[in-house]
Amino acid sequence: MRRFTYSDAKSHKFWEIEVTDNSFTATYGKIGTAGQSTTKTFADAKKAQAEADKLIKEKTGKGYREEGGSPAGGSAPSPGTVLEAAILGDPTNRAAHAAYADWLTEQGDPRGEFIQIQLALEDESLSPDQRKSLKTKETALLKAHTDEWVGGWQKFARNSGPEAGGQVATAESPFGFVRGILADATFHELSLRCALGFQKSEQTRLVRSLFVGDFAYEEDDEEDDSGLEPIDREALKLPEDDDDAESYPSQFILARWPHFKNLRKFQLGWTSDEEYDDYCPFTCHTSGDHAYDFVKQMPQLEEAYLFAHRVDAKKLFGMELPNLRVLQLYHSDDYPFAILAKNESMKNLTALLCHPHAMDDEHAYIRLAGLKAIVNSPNLQNLKHLRLRLTDFGDAGCKEIVKSGILKRLDILDIRSGCVTDAGAKILADSPDFKHLQRADLSRNALTKTGMDLLAATGVDVDTRYQHAPLEEDGDNEYLYQGDYE
Numbered sequence: 001m002r003r004f005t006y007s008d009a010k011s012h013k014f015w016e017i018e019v020t021d022n023s024f025t026a027t028y029g030k031i032g033t034a035g036q037s038t039t040k041t042f043a044d045a046k047k048a049q050a051e052a053d054k055l056i057k058e059k060t061g062k063g064y065r066e067e068g069g070s071p072a073g074g075s076a077p078s079p080g081t082v083l084e085a086a087i088l089g090d091p092t093n094r095a096a097h098a099a100y101a102d103w104l105t106e107q108g109d110p111r112g113e114f115i116q117i118q119l120a121l122e123d124e125s126l127s128p129d130q131r132k133s134l135k136t137k138e139t140a141l142l143k144a145h146t147d148e149w150v151g152g153w154q155k156f157a158r159n160s161g162p163e164a165g166g167q168v169a170t171a172e173s174p175f176g177f178v179r180g181i182l183a184d185a186t187f188h189e190l191s192l193r194c195a196l197g198f199q200k201s202e203q204t205r206l207v208r209s210l211f212v213g214d215f216a217y218e219e220d221d222e223e224d225d226s227g228l229e230p231i232d233r234e235a236l237k238l239p240e241d242d243d244d245a246e247s248y249p250s251q252f253i254l255a256r257w258p259h260f261k262n263l264r265k266f267q268l269g270w271t272s273d274e275e276y277d278d279y280c281p282f283t284c285h286t287s288g289d290h291a292y293d294f295v296k297q298m299p300q301l302e303e304a305y306l307f308a309h310r311v312d313a314k315k316l317f318g319m320e321l322p323n324l325r326v327l328q329l330y331h332s333d334d335y336p337f338a339i340l341a342k343n344e345s346m347k348n349l350t351a352l353l354c355h356p357h358a359m360d361d362e363h364a365y366i367r368l369a370g371l372k373a374i375v376n377s378p379n380l381q382n383l384k385h386l387r388l389r390l391t392d393f394g395d396a397g398c399k400e401i402v403k404s405g406i407l408k409r410l411d412i413l414d415i416r417s418g419c420v421t422d423a424g425a426k427i428l429a430d431s432p433d434f435k436h437l438q439r440a441d442l443s444r445n446a447l448t449k450t451g452m453d454l455l456a457a458t459g460v461d462v463d464t465r466y467q468h469a470p471l472e473e474d475g476d477n478e479y480l481y482q483g484d485y486e
Contacts, residue, residue, distance in 0.1 A: 115180025
């Protein structure tokens with residue numbers, strides 16, 4: 001018997017044919033089901049084989065691939081591999097998940113039932129009793145198969161609520177399933193032992209969202225308190241010319257993980273508290289020296305959240321990331337927006353969110369030239385949310401924003417912690433395009449009641465809290481310290 005499979009965004013099918021003397025039986029259907037069969041009889045065995053060969057040629061011409069072989073002579077992927085590829089290609093594809101569940105069930109794999117349960121739980125019409133019953137089964141399956149489905153690395157994840165960057169971790173589990181697929185991995189503080197387990201774990205091949213709060217500080221003479229054998233550092237072949245390899249080795253091991261190519265979402269460092277009142281909690285203790293080494297392995301990346309020092313923004317802004325929708329870069333002292341503006345692969349970017357390191361020089365890290373590059377870029381026409389903070393472009397920047405026409409496209413404009421005066425507020429308020437905004441943040445600028453009233457009169461939801469004195473009055477750039485100052 002010869003078996004062929006076909007999979008695309010909408011269907012996942014199999015077709016089998018078995019020739020016996022002067023007849024053949026063809027079986028076909030959805031992967032994971034028994035399918036249905038038809039038998040045809042011919043005058044002789046030669047005729048039966050010829051007709052079977054003809055059908056095989058038709059099927060392979062339509063994209064069917066034979067299990068255990070291919071027209072080119074190489075090995076064809078199994079139905080499971082084909083379906084996993086379909087899920088990675090489109091994580092929203094419910095049909096691919098359902099077909100994968102059917103196939104796993106056919107193989108006697110309990111993951112099939114787990115996927116089916118999580119798919120069923122998406123039905124909002126379920127009664128409370130039905131939902132409770134499904135949740136009970138879901139919990140029991142996960143409890144019985146966590147080690148098998150996740151891998152041993154999760155036992156070494158430090159996710160029980162440690163503090164990092166002054167913020168307390170809230171998620172206790174280092175992993176998350178979506179539609180029965182191990183899709184999320186979270187490390188509040190990634191240790192070397194955990195990184196080694198994760199990097200080698202075959203179970204992580206479908207992970208598409210990765211959060212790393214920080215990397216654990218570890219010295220050569222430190223031993224794991226679990227009683228396990230000490231890790232042989234020499235065998236790891238860590239870089240000899242990088243000081244971080246000695247104290248923070250986990251980041252170098254993580255960089256060797258073979259499945260970065262599947263990531264859609266990546267966060268490095270801890271999210272800053274956006275709702276501060278009269279103080280600055282934007283603290284950062286995460287190194288971004290090797291952030292580029294991670295991101296360059298993520299061709300499908302859609303969301304990048306980088307809360308780390310010393311990220312190489314020149315390389316980051318010049319990368320080919322055609323699927324990127326959200327780019328958030330905090331705590332940096334370099335924002336080469338001219339490079340980003342010229343990057344033709346960034347046409348799908350909808351959110352650019354930047355909050356620099358506190359000023360330790362004579363001027364801001366985001367200036368008028370950078371703003372001009374962003375708002376006038378032919379490659380950033382899909383921006384809906386623009387956040388440029390701790391700037392010194394002031395009223396001239398407001399004029400450039402209006403002149404560029406970007407307000408026609410934006411939903412949110414955030415220029416918090418700047419030096420916009422009432423003159424800049426009037427420029428914005430007088431533009432009919434300003435009214436297209438859903439929200440604007442001009443808090444911590446240099447507005448008086450006059451400017452605040454002008455903005456309020458537009459009907460747009462505008463935040464104008466905590467204004468400081470205009471620079472010409474005190475010559476003080478203290479507002480530029482509303483970032484991480486360490």
